[in-house]
Amino acid sequence: MAKNILILGASYGSLLGTKLLMAGHNVTLVCRRKTADLINREGTEVRIKLRDEKEHRAIFSRDLPGKIDAMPPEDVDVSRYDLVGLAMQEPQYNNHTIRVLMIKIAAAKLPCLSIMNMPPLPYLKRIPGLAAMDLEDAYTNAGVWDRFEPGLVSLCSPDPQAFRPPEEEANVLHVGLPTNFKAATFTVEAHNTLLRQLEADIDAVRLDGHDVPVKLKVFDSLFVPLAKWSMLLTGNYRCITPGEPQSIHDAVHGDLARSRAIYDHVDGIARKLGADPADQVPFEKYAKAAESLLKPSSAARAVANGAPYIERVDLLVKLISHQLGDPSDEIDRTVATVDRKLDERIIEG
Numbered sequence: 001m002a003k004n005i006l007i008l009g010a011s012y013g014s015l016l017g018t019k020l021l022m023a024g025h026n027v028t029l030v031c032r033r034k035t036a037d038l039i040n041r042e043g044t045e046v047r048i049k050l051r052d053e054k055e056h057r058a059i060f061s062r063d064l065p066g067k068i069d070a071m072p073p074e075d076v077d078v079s080r081y082d083l084v085g086l087a088m089q090e091p092q093y094n095n096h097t098i099r100v101l102m103i104k105i106a107a108a109k110l111p112c113l114s115i116m117n118m119p120p121l122p123y124l125k126r127i128p129g130l131a132a133m134d135l136e137d138a139y140t141n142a143g144v145w146d147r148f149e150p151g152l153v154s155l156c157s158p159d160p161q162a163f164r165p166p167e168e169e170a171n172v173l174h175v176g177l178p179t180n181f182k183a184a185t186f187t188v189e190a191h192n193t194l195l196r197q198l199e200a201d202i203d204a205v206r207l208d209g210h211d212v213p214v215k216l217k218v219f220d221s222l223f224v225p226l227a228k229w230s231m232l233l234t235g236n237y238r239c240i241t242p243g244e245p246q247s248i249h250d251a252v253h254g255d256l257a258r259s260r261a262i263y264d265h266v267d268g269i270a271r272k273l274g275a276d277p278a279d280q281v282p283f284e285k286y287a288k289a290a291e292s293l294l295k296p297s298s299a300a301r302a303v304a305n306g307a308p309y310i311e312r313v314d315l316l317v318k319l320i321s322h323q324l325g326d327p328s329d330e331i332d333r334t335v336a337t338v339d340r341k342l343d344e345r346i347i348e349g
Contacts, residue, residue, distance in 0.1 A: 013087030151187030
């Protein structure tokens with residue numbers, strides 16, 4: 001039976017949305033009205049490379065069994081939906097119309113699956129070692145999350161790398177690294193049944209007889225999605241330099257020993273909170289994947305383009321490490337560099 005999924009964010013969110021559409025479920029993308037009009041008129045296009053194929057395939061939503069629509073946040077009727085996907089950048093939730101929608105979602109007690117790099121605060125409250133920590137300063141507006149019940153919020157590690165080609169329309173997404181979304185479970189078993197149904201339906205999809213990458217994988221551990229923190233602190237945030245941004249490849253491979261030390265330290269922080277080594281991704285596997293990541297991270301591109309705010313997982317990890325009594329000079333330096341670049345943008349603006 002088709003489920004109705006509301007996804008906040010039409011760029012990265014269209015990747016998860018496309019996988020759900022391919023599995024026969026219905027998706028609403030929440031975005032600006034201009035983008036919504038474009039999607040409602042032409043649908044979406046996600047370009048993805050199948051295993052053992054040299055060229056990307058274009059997957060058009062109009063050709064898929066599920067139905068897609070798009071709308072601005074003020075037009076959303078939350079009573080229509082079974083699940084909410086959170087796919088916007090964390091600072092975007094501070095927008096007034098998004099905040100109003102978030103209040104409605106929380107009041108409706110809809111299960112929310114985040115595919116943000118920045119974990120929603122209610123999710124962190126589910127981890128005993130973090131529940132009492134002071135982490136609000138890492139968020140643009142921590143109050144956005146006050147009304148959400150922690151057990152109704154889960155986190156999905158956004159490992160797939162994708163971007164909107166600058167020369168294309170806003171309904172096009174190019175997938176550079178087609179890895180999996182790794183989701184933790186909710187506390188309500190009915191919501192986990194839904195999550196595992198979506199997992200199985202996506203896994204069963206075939207395109208011209210071929211398996212389609214970017215799966216939804218569900219795990220009982222709350223710590224599996226936190227494996228992304230090591231990658232973000234080692235690569236993505238170190239793309240932000242005092243000068244021009246560098247690629248993830250260069251951030252990681254410019255000094256591999258230093259990168260390994262940062263990666264291992266963040267992994268160690270997760271283990272102090274309760275993560276099992278099996279929840280984590282070996283550094284060698286990440287370093288291999290980084291060889292093909294030849295562009296700066298989305299955070300670095302945003303700062304270079306003048307964004308006054310970005311997701312601050314770097315600051316979140318710094319706050320956690322200091323409160324655990326295990327700070328890192330390397331992480332502190334990264335945070336200081338990001339702070340300076342953002343301050344420059346505010347002053348210049």
